[in-house]
Amino acid sequence: MATLYGIxxxxxxxxxxxxxxxxxxREASAIAFPxxxxxxxxxxQQIIEPWLAYQQPTLALEFPYVSxxxxxxxxxxxxxxxxxxxxxxxxxxxxxxEGDISFYSTFTYLAQTLQEKHxxxxxxxxxxxxxxxxxxxxxxxxxxxxxQRLAILPALYSIDELDSILAWADTIVLLKVASIYxxxxxxxxxxxxxxxxxxxxxxxxxEQKIYHLRDRPSLELSYFSILIVQINRSSPP
Amino acid sequence: MATLYGIxxxxxxxxxxxxxxxxxxREASAIAFPxxxxxxxxxxQQIIEPWLAYQQPTLALEFPYVSxxxxxxxxxxxxxxxxxxxxxxxxxxxxxxEGDISFYSTFTYLAQTLQEKHxxxxxxxxxxxxxxxxxxxxxxxxxxxxxQRLAILPALYSIDELDSILAWADTIVLLKVASIYxxxxxxxxxxxxxxxxxxxxxxxxxEQKIYHLRDRPSLELSYFSILIVQINRSSPP
Numbered sequence: 001m002a003t004l005y006g007i008x009x010x011x012x013x014x015x016x017x018x019x020x021x022x023x024x025x026r027e028a029s030a031i032a033f034p035x036x037x038x039x040x041x042x043x044x045q046q047i048i049e050p051w052l053a054y055q056q057p058t059l060a061l062e063f064p065y066v067s068x069x070x071x072x073x074x075x076x077x078x079x080x081x082x083x084x085x086x087x088x089x090x091x092x093x094x095x096x097x098e099g100d101i102s103f104y105s106t107f108t109y110l111a112q113t114l115q116e117k118h119x120x121x122x123x124x125x126x127x128x129x130x131x132x133x134x135x136x137x138x139x140x141x142x143x144x145x146x147x148q149r150l151a152i153l154p155a156l157y158s159i160d161e162l163d164s165i166l167a168w169a170d171t172i173v174l175l176k177v178a179s180i181y182x183x184x185x186x187x188x189x190x191x192x193x194x195x196x197x198x199x200x201x202x203x204x205x206x207e208q209k210i211y212h213l214r215d216r217p218s219l220e221l222s223y224f225s226i227l228i229v230q231i232n233r234s235s236p237p
Numbered sequence: 238m239a240t241l242y243g244i245x246x247x248x249x250x251x252x253x254x255x256x257x258x259x260x261x262x263r264e265a266s267a268i269a270f271p272x273x274x275x276x277x278x279x280x281x282q283q284i285i286e287p288w289l290a291y292q293q294p295t296l297a298l299e300f301p302y303v304s305x306x307x308x309x310x311x312x313x314x315x316x317x318x319x320x321x322x323x324x325x326x327x328x329x330x331x332x333x334x335e336g337d338i339s340f341y342s343t344f345t346y347l348a349q350t351l352q353e354k355h356x357x358x359x360x361x362x363x364x365x366x367x368x369x370x371x372x373x374x375x376x377x378x379x380x381x382x383x384x385q386r387l388a389i390l391p392a393l394y395s396i397d398e399l400d401s402i403l404a405w406a407d408t409i410v411l412l413k414v415a416s417i418y419x420x421x422x423x424x425x426x427x428x429x430x431x432x433x434x435x436x437x438x439x440x441x442x443x444e445q446k447i448y449h450l451r452d453r454p455s456l457e458l459s460y461f462s463i464l465i466v467q468i469n470r471s472s473p474p
């Protein structure tokens with residue numbers, strides 16, 4: 001039987017794919033990725049574009065940005081069915097996933113849906129570069145050293161949560177911070193943490209932007225914004 | 238002036254280096270890495286061995302496993318001086334770092350020491366695959382999905398800490414868990430979390446081992462052991 005490969009392609013710079021990821025991408029019979037919006041190429045598709053062989057069929061799979069469970073389940077099943085058409089005929093499929101495949105990836109739902117329908121399906125995944133690591137590299141700062149604790153939050157539901165995590169973690173990474181940025185900034189100011197707080201937008205893409213929070217009480221941010229707060233600066237021991 | 242490149246080389250499998258990391262490794266005038274113990278090749282050196290060109294000089298830099306600050310500072314200064322001999326003569330140096338360069342890496346101390354001595358030194362880093370991502374990929378499980386929170390702890394100082402983090406995080410990753418494994422297992426059993434707890438030893442190396450915690454109250458573990466606890470299983474929404 002053929003294999004579905006979940007391939008982490010990194011955060012934006014096409015060179016941040018691993019050798020293993022690129023090898024399996026090139027060897028696959030078909031390349032799948034999340035479809036873009038309004039017929040435009042999706043982000044994963046844009047990242048791997050330099051590596052695609054034009055004879056490989058591509059599968060743009062719909063993963064709608066909704067919370068309605070019925071719509072989501074239908075989309076996953078449709079995506080799983082499209083992939084299965086290849087697998088059942090002995091053709092490997094490589095699913096290209098932005099960032100790392102285990103880190104907030106839609107691939108998880110595709111894989112789970114396929115496994116439910118076809119318990120014997122062969123799935124292998126290749127790890128890759130996460131956005132927090134890419135953002136830290138861009139900033140030239142460590143995320144963590146020695147015994148430091150790292151907390152990663154994909155969203156904040158209330159500003160109070162941040163307070164309790166500040167008490168525990170040495171470094172906090174907030175993903176998708178756009179909608180709550182002003183409140184977060186006020187809290188970081190009150191805690192005297194602005195000097196060790198940075199924001200990276202679209203890390204490793206050509207249009208990447210870096211902001212030091214010190215003088216940025218408000219910012220118009222895109223969806224792909226990562227905030228890193230060093231609570232205990234990573235000085236030598 | 239030349240550049241010191243901090244290059245993430247991934248977790249063990251040589252193919253988990255990024256294309257960018259490999260390109261910069263091959264272009265550098267000299268390759269640095271942490272020295273092994275008792276004259277043996279270090280782990281980073283072993284990982285990149287297939288990619289080294291034999292005409293490249295190598296610098297095995299000593300980073301002693303001690304907590305004495307004086308000894309550490311002396312070692313960092315000696316390492317910085319050795320790298321500086323190349324940089325000052327216009328020769329790029331690539332430092333190979335296991336895992337990701339921003340994630341608990343000794344490179345941080347080398348870079349900070351160089352910057353203190355030579356404030357104009359040019360340093361660039363390339364992100365890579367972290368051990369938690371590699372371990373999750375090996376297990377075929379997601380680390381996180383949707384709104385889940387991730388806590389990463391490099392060590393536990395007391396078992397009570399784990400209790401407070403269990404109340405907050407959806408997934409916990411414990412690095413270097415060997416010394417406290419039995420106590421952690423007892424706590425996970427008491428919390429009814431053994432079914433969703435796994436341990437990966439030397440992820441992505443040929444000698445990789447996987448353990449489901451269910452029936453493993455004690456384990457003889459090496460230093461490179463990663464424990465992943467899914468507190469809230471990552472089922473579809």
